[in-house]
Amino acid sequence: MYVVIMGCGRVGAGLATGLERLGHEVAVIDHNPQAFRRLGTDFRGRQVVGEGYHRDVLVEAGAQKAKAFAAVSSGDNSNIISARVAREAFGVERVVARIYDAKRAAVYERLGIPTVATVPWSTDRLMRMLLPDWVATAWREPSGTVAVLPLPTHEGWLGRPVRELEEAAGCRVAFIVRFGTGLLPKPDTVVQAEDMVYVAAVSGTISDVTATAAAPPQEG
Template sequence: MHVVIMGCGRVGSTLAHSLETLGHSVAVIDQDGDAFRRLPADFSGVTVTGVGFDREVLIQAGIEHADAFAAVSSGDNSNIISARLARETFNVGKVVARIYDAGRAEVYERLGIPTVATVRWTALRMVRHLVPDALPEVWRDPTSVVSITEVPLNPGWIGQPLKAVEDACGTRTAYLMRFGLGILPTGSTVLQDGDQLFMLVTDDIVDAVRHATGAAPTPAH
């Protein structure tokens, strides 16, 4: 597929290289021509000097036949304007924007524009490593209804089928972390010592789910 990237900083240049390595055609836009020096010497894609929300600049980058567009410049306003232009004017199917302001990111997610709120994401990842129990939620959908939350696992569940835990708390498992690796559970998955459990929840059931998994199973389980 053809991907247009606005911004040739560290993220944009790394993204361009990664996509080209995967076999996709790439065009990179940046208003600073010197920024293209960050691209690998063997980069074979298109580079366009200009503002990423200028229609003519986007057309030079091949936006009219692009399958995807990524706005990863250092400016929130530029990123969101160009992302909306790509999606609403040029009908690009896959559009994502990097946003530093987490509040704005939530607004644009609700408008249907996927965003990566870099500062908030980085800060939350750091907190998760430093204080693992402080932030059990690891993902929330754009409508803010469903989230993936890490739940406590009482030792009494070890050796039990994962389905028993799901039946006890009334929801399903998104994934397990086992020996540092993420795994997708199956109907035959049995919980092991050290497993980290991440479950799909809504705000109205999250407390009940965490209580159920954190408590010892009843004799019926």
């Protein structure tokens, strides 16, 4: 597959060399010629100096034949503009842009440009390493506001409907894995032994949600 990468920082260079090792043909764009040093002497792909949102630069990089385009420079505006040009002007099938501003990421997702919101993603990865596994989120939407996480529950919740857990913890039960099979619960679905309950919760409330589920239900 032919891939064009805009930005030859650490991420762009790592992505380019990794794709090339897998046998893909790669072109890298960066406005700073010195940035290509990160690619190493073994890199065989195309190196194009210029701004990745300029049409002539994209043509030189071979965007017209590219099957994928990644915008991973240090600038949100440059990334999203170049990604849109690649998608709309060159018809590249697979386009992704790295975005630092999580709020912008949600907007660009609605425009049809898949994004990687760097700050929420990195924060979540660090949380996975620093905290117990049961606190780690399984998925986070682009703005980082809502997370889905596995929620171990106190044995006192067994035999109780999920609506009681939702009301007490301030979350929504997204799905339950029961005997290895996923199911979409109804409000009156009862929590059973060995269930793995996955809930959707607002990011700032995750600690409270997990603490509530780990404690026995409060009667009344």
